[in-house]
């Protein structure tokens with residue numbers, strides 16, 4: 001039995017006036033997904049437990065059968081793992097952004113957070129800056145690692161206990177002195193400005209009319225989640241395909257193979273066909289479960305791009321799902337497919353929300369009376385509701401986890 005799990009991230013939404021009162025899932029032309037829904041078990045599911053923030057790591061942990069209430073440790077350790085960094089017991093990973101602070105003020109604390117991404121600095125430029133920071137602020141216990149664009153990592157072995165860091169994108173335009181963590185963290189941030197502000201990389205950026213990345217900002221600390229092996233839990237050899245570090249990190253922490261697809265960008269122009277090819281190749285290599293995550297609809301939700309969100313859903317159905325189903329059908333072995341968004345990212349809200357999302361589970365050897373269209377309303381009408389997303393995998397496989 002082969003299993004395909006397909007996650008159109010953030011695809012669920014509310015009815016939108018510009019779509020004639022339809023949701024993007026209702027408006028999208030997606031015959032393949034709708035045909036599957038006609039023969040599937042369809043319902044709604046809550047992937048985010050009460051009291052938890054509807055983040056992608058939380059929801060995807062649940063879908064992969066790891067109870068977020070136990071295993072969700074924040075995004076940084078997952079990103080660190082996907083960067084190939086080793087985390088020992090006692091290590092805490094921090095997201096380390098390079099950010100732009102205003103320069104007019106005399107003291108660090110009076111500066112203003114202008115840009116949490118330093119004008120989406122290039123990976124090459126940022127690597128030079130992170131190396132400069134590491135030379136001065138790195139110690140035996142504390143290391144800085146360059147990542148992609150403005151997103152980097154600090155790993156600190158047994159750091160001072162403090163977890164309530166402010167997220168830099170949450171206080172744009174505000175004075176950093178009101179948002180600083182306590183010592184010794186505040187000093188790291190203040191000293192990073194002295195290292196970075198006149199760094200040649202930043203002088204060159206100013207000359208090109210770009211914002212300097214003149215400070216680091218630390219946030220979202222966490223230990224590596226101790227996920228049990230997915231293979232041991234379900235007896236299935238599994239791969240994850242995603243453009244997003246968070247999702248790759250979850251897969252790697254669960255002992256799954258993470259497949260990088262060229263041109264998989266996380267936005268709506270991502271390489272849908274490349275992901276389909278990678279999934280088919282994984283099945284050919286004997287993988288029994290392939291988890292394909294597509295960030296595009298979520299990104300369109302955050303950017304309030306209704307048309308692109310509809311298009312991305314359509315392309316997921318016709319350029320990604322369709323060829324994989326074609327392959328699985330040709331294998332002449334029974335297979336199962338599960339499709340669901342991890343959480344809604346409504347265009348009108350531009351952020352994640354916590355409503356239940358529609359899901360479908362299709363089994364080629366046991367077809368069911370499903371619904372005419374894979375969407376929020378049809379899924380709700382079935383009256384099937386799963387309050388805990390981490391039970392989905394049992395429903396998909398018909399097994400109990402060991």
Ligand SMILES: [Zn+2]
Pocket residue numbers: 009010055056057059298342343
């Ligand atoms: Zn998500």
